Amino acid sequence: MFSVYVIIPIFQSIWVSFHDWDGLGAMRWIGLANYSELWWDEAFYTSLKNNIIWLALYLLAVPAGLMIALFLNQTVRGIRIYKSLFFFPFVISQVVVGLIFSWFYAPGFGLLYALIEWVSGTGVAILADERYVTYGIIAAGLWPQIAYCMILYLTGLNAVAADQIEAARLDGAKGWRMLWHVVLPQLRPATFIAVVVTVIGALRSFDLVSIMTSGGPFGSSRVLSYYMYEQALSEYGYRMGYGAAIAVVLFGIMMIFISGFIWKMWRDEKGV
């Protein structure tokens, strides 16, 4: 099963990326031409740059999730309700998140637009401005991602040994020092998982881009996965070879991270 659904498609993609193919006619071998075109393709670099911005900003979800988790990790009446309310954004589908944020940003009636207009006099249509559009989409993506990291940390915090906290408190540790030296080391498994899911989430970000902007305005909010979809499968695309070449590049980037994670896991296991 694994080879049919994972391994073979990987090699097929690499194979297709050496061809010129519209998905219907015959495949034509063109060697590395897709890759050399990619090298000169401005849209590819825009997507790559956006992917890096995504990666960097998306990681903010990890500390933000930790903060909320620490804040919610107390025994107050009704805390479960607050916890589930904070977890709520992760439950909604990404498509719905995208739609809600598009309305939030919409020129004319959007809340944020109206707010900016009220403060500064002129509204800013976030999704129509190439300078802000990627950040606008990332903000939408962070909302559920923070909730996800929070739930990971909440489960982690349950496992933090109470006696160690007690011992540290007797030794006079407080606030940041307590967090940094006592709590965080015990949360390392949760941090590891949170970073992994966030990195992968950032690299495969597609649904929000597709829902909120379709890569626009004029392609400035594309990410690699969306560009690949556009080239290979969208209404005006059907360059399977070129799309496959983008996929291979994206796969390469993911492999760098994934092998990094695997190497770390392997090292940790050996260390035990």
Add this chain to the structure above:
Amino acid sequence: MVHLRKGLVLAMLLSTAAPAFAQSRVLVFNSNASDPAPKAAFEQLVADFEAENPEIDVQVNTFDHEGYKTAIRNFLTADAPDVVFWFAGNRMRPFVEAGQFLDVSDVWAQNGLTDSLSSTLSAMTIDDKQWGVPFTYYQWGVYMNRDVYAQVGVEPADTWEGFLANCEAFKAAGIDCLTTGSKALWPVAGLFDYLSLRTNGYDWHMQLTNGEVAWTDDSVRAVFAEFAKVLPYVSANHAAIDWQDAVSNLVQGTAANYVMGNFAVASFKDGGMTDENLGFMSFPTINADIPRAEEAPTDTLHIPAGAKNPDDAKLFLAFAARPDVQTTLNAALGQLPVNAEASVGDDPFLQAGFEMLSTAEGGIAQFFDRDASPEMAKAGMEGFQEFMVRPERLDDILERLERQRQRLYPQ
């Protein structure tokens, strides 16, 4: 894939709803008419066809309108129906070249369609053969809010200078002269097409969309120079909104004009406009020496090469080409029949469109994304949108489009 699945579910529902007795001749028709009005129109068309040919059972699979565009590639190769819906011009070329569409020149020859459908003959012909039958088209043009014109005290102008002068008046009154919603890119292609047809004419426009004119050529710059003149008067933030959102700008009177296709009339009227305050005119003249060309995208029916019942499919195509059939179908669709012998409904916008198209001596263009190859269309429309937001980047945009042209049409 979701759309495909939806289509399949629909197909299953429809097939269980069909009469229990099996008819020997089954015709499978894949349609993209997912909106209520077109769907009812096609159901009527199929019912009329079945009434005339009781031995044929037509099974309709209705797909979501947008999803159809990707689903067709799957079902043409995997499980071909007998009749499919598609578009004329270069938009059908990939399927023709991949051998996915059947040559239907015999249907044209036997039914005298080269005469009655002559207005779209060139758009249906590749390699001197016809590959499908057109059944409807609709005009593009300038839709306007007459109340706003009256409020500002100007008259609609049929020349570009006059139009721009009006724009100045609208701007002074705080009204967008021209509105559009370019989030989905294609609305700006209509604007570009008209500027191109009015500046350099139909033949030149066809050469451009066929990749025979360099995008860095001065003739292209001439089009963009006219384009630049109207940019200060276009709705801000058009890149963030869909075409329907721009409809409400016109309805609410915050905008005066909208370059759109006739299908938008239904939306204008849903918004509360009437035949009195909604106006229509042909795009203003830029160069008076150029014969007037218009834009009218054509919708067509084709037979897949893998059809199981091509003979009855040809019957269906011939049926859909008949003047009386096109009259009823288009009355229900609210569009224009392609068949010259058919008659037009008494809707004022359809009448105006029919009059405008039948007197367009310059020629009838399909639409940028149907005349140009799909990849060129995508790159071009992105370039138009970028130009509208950042006109100072014209040189970069044209160079990028020229690189794309050289890749797609190697000399």
